[in-house]
Amino acid sequence: MKNTIIHRANTRGVADLGWLKSYQTFSFSGYYNPERMRFGVLRVLNxxxxxxSKGFGDHPHDNMEIISIPLQGELVHKDSMGNEAVIKPGEIQVMSAGTGIYHTEFNKNDTEPVKFLQIWVYPNKRNVTPRYDQIAIPFNERNVLHQILSPNTDDNGVWIYQNAWFNMGEFDAGKEINYQLNDKANGVYVFVLNGDITVNGQHLNTRDGMGLWDTDQLNIKANTDTQVLLMEVPMEL
Incomplete structure (x- = not known):
């Protein structure tokens, strides 16, 4: 299919450090695939x-928009800006690393694992003052897409230094929705969190990803009860 790329769940990179298991859609750390460096400005989808009780010790970032979306459990965050927070499912966290930050992330629970998406987006403005934000998303309605991220400070969700929009939703089997792009120059990366969907005629299962560009809308049909994340991003750095 023209202007489409599909990444099946079982083709992702895998890092198993004992305390951490990371499935990586794009090249990251020890996983390198020259055909999977990024999707537009979407650089990391882990x-x-x-x-x-395990986690990531103090480490630096700069000039990257870093988004965390918890799926199960609770994640403790501390950073060099003085922020200390716990993020949990139904919330989204964003950091604009800008001129540079250090942070740690640990599982708050001693026995149960924490599961979360770590997403990096290249910014459209470099060397900004680092910033942190975290909000609860009111996922109180099924069968609709909830905007969780945008470029706008006064819009729904968190904001980042990039012309990007993220939407997330849970859908009942048989439901069908259309997504209209905010910017026709952007592409959309669809990531299936759970379930079985069809996007513009292409069948996707749990943890499959699909990128589309040179289109102004998507048609998504839920073949089973499903949860999906859409990441609309510029295709050029």
């Missing part, structure tokens, strides 16, 4: 599982 599907991480962290054991009880």
């Amino acid at each position: 599907d991480d599982i962290v054991d009880g």
Whole structure:
């Protein structure tokens, strides 16, 4: 299919450090695939599982928009800006690393794993003052897409330094929706969190990903009860 790329769940990179299992859609750390460096400005999409009381020690970032979306459990965050927070399912966290930050992330629970998405997006403005934000998303309605991220400070969800929009929703089997792009120059990366869907005629299962560009809308049909994340991003750095 023209202007489409599909990444099946079982073709992702896998890092297993014992305390961490990370499934990586794009090249990251020890996983390198020259055909999977990024999708437009979407640089990292890691599907991480962290054991009880374990986590990532103090480490730096700069000039990257870093988004965390918890799926199960609770994640403790601390950073060099003085922020200390716990993020949990139904919330989204964003950091604009800008001129540079350090942070740690640990599983709050001693015995149960925490599962979360770690997403990196190249910014459209470099060397900004680092910033942090975290909000609860009111997922109180099924069968609709909830906007969880945008470029706008006064819009729904968190905001980042990039012309990007993220939407997330849960859908009943048989439901069908259309997504209209905010910017026709953008592409959309669809990531299936759970379930079985059809996007513009292409069949996707749990943890499959699909990128589309040179289109102004998507048609999504839920073949089973499903949860899906859409990431609309510029295709050029």
